[in-house]
Amino acid sequence: MPHMLDVSDEVRSEIGDDEADRLLGGNHAPETYECTSCRTPGDTLLEPTSTVLFIGDETAVLAFAHSRCIPSQVVPVSEEQLLGAVASISQAQGGVPAQGPATVTPQHPLAPPVADAPAPAPLPAPTTAGQAAVLGITCGLVLHGDTGHAALVVEPTGPVGRPGNTTGSDEFLSLLQDAGFQPLTDIDVTPAQLNGWSVLMVMGQLHAILQPAAAGGSTGWWQAHQPLQVTDAWRVAAGKQAEVTMYAVPAGTIGRQPREDLLRLALERAASQGRVVGASLPLAGT
Template sequence: MPRILDVADDVRAEIGDEEADRLLAGESAPGAYDCTSCRTPGDAEHEHTSTVLFVGEETAVLAFAHAGCLPSQVVRVTEEQLQGAVASITASEASEASESGVPQQAVLGVTSGLVLLDGELHPALVVEPTGPIARPGTTGPDDAFLPLLREQGFAPVHEVSAVPQVLHGWSVLLAVGQLHAVLQPGPDGGSPVAWWQAHQPLQVTEGWRTAANKRQAVLVYAAPAGGIGRQPREDLLREALDKAAAQGLLVAAAMPLAGT
């Protein structure tokens, strides 16, 4: 039976027209699946479904997601991350994947807020993992989240008082007034890939959206697990940012706004 599938052009290019047509015809795509994003059941015979291709250095894995959770796309990952993706696709192995130390987008918590710098409001995102992030290929207890970001070009912040430098190649994707993703440069200069992607588009306030459209840039702050915490108000969020900066637990970058 034909499937209600989205197969993006980049996915088709990777798997070939013949395999893409077989998927659409239902010859190689499952009817029921576990969404690779939200982990809940889906049905490609009755629900709009995206094909998501995880590509490592040597292997590739095709997964499926609710179209409302993820668009069809190619996700470039390391071979170690691909093993974590393989585990996460199978629901019975989900707990094993969460214990493997493989960094995945799902462990990143993102909060939006306005930050006052030099008397002007700037749209900001605060990123904090729900647990320690191990360096790919390792399983040790050390949290490598901040060192990994510094290697990508995020700058240490010791005082939240100035606009951080622009991190070229990265961007924040806003569409129809909702936050969708933080994009990073693709491998070897290829198309941008999602560093973080919302399971479902996140609502932002009108003030945040107005500031983002005005400045065409978003400030992205990041701290290790426990460095910020979930703060219910912007004043408390700012206090937490200042405290993390004073403790040497904060990095930041300015990113161009993609979308509106």
């Protein structure tokens, strides 16, 4: 019985025609696996299966997912993150190391997509007091109407200014608006999806927020020092909706809230003051 595998053109270009043909022929494909998206069992002989290639600076790992969960694609991650996930992907899913190293070139963060215009030069990394900004991430379920949405609240530890700005003024929200995020006044409304940005989870853990790279594809805007655990409810909501709502606020706006209802109240208060921008970001890779 043939394997029901999908190998996208971008995955094929990374692993080569010979390896892609071997996969499609069943030589290097497992019969069963754990989906890298929903983390439930899959069977390549019984259901359509996507090949998902995670690539770091020197390492590449091929994993498998239900085609109904995510399409076959290439997902760039940092080398440190990839090495941390290799063992779990390989053990749980039958991950197959790609033949030869694959590399990605990191781009500067906050390179906004511009429709019908030449790609702009990427903006440099935001800074605070002359140093790279430290961004805090809070995960929680936020109700939009009666539906709980997986949400990320991004809040820097101090004022964020553009390089060369010595006034100490905070330009964090304007930087994100340059990249396409929209001011939010009603937390009850799901913000529009932002093309090119996405949220990367691997094996149920939060790894990164990805942004468009100037040369095409995606690159990391925020990356966890260690993969972040999320609740089962958060992961299920993100998988069901295939997206995550990202809110961004200036330093000192939200802080650490012990409960999701208090997080929601703090977001509503910040939105009423014009201190929230946001967007819906699709899941990337998993």
